[in-house]
């Protein structure tokens with residue numbers, strides 16, 4: 001079956017975070033580009049990110065009927081719906097920009113789905129100038145995300161928008 005892609009990923013050991021992302025992004029593309037089902041692809045992308053970079057929580061919220069609704073994710077149970085402009089996720093949606101939050105306790109209006117979460121990055125996935133969904137990643141360590149995460153997750157968000165959203 002030509003649509004059947006390699007359904008595993010391999011990540012170099014002893015690698016820097018940038019090297020892990022460099023290895024991971026092409027593997028995410030080959031894992032997803034032959035599959036047309038969006039939920040299947042988002043599920044595997046969240047698993048690939050969690051497995052490779054050992055994040056606490058990785059997942060997608062999709063814009064549906066004026067709310068962010070929880071989509072495929074990896075990690076503990078999370079909030080199901082988030083309003084426009086609410087929390088870190090709703091702010092990324094409203095402002096159409098990436099939110100890098102080094103300490104969630106310093107972010108006014110932060111929505112605590114888990115008390116273990118300490119820092120967070122939220123990247124909007126924008127199709128035709130409209131936010132279609134957001135990618136949210138949480139860490140149990142303060143200040144765990146930086147420009148390297150932002151750079152590679154933005155590339156991933158652009159790939160999802162251009163190739164996986166129809």
Ligand code: SME
Nearest residue numbers: 078087088089110111113
């Ligand atoms: N902390 C997020 C809510 C989503 S969860 O962390 C999975 C926020 O403030 O938007």
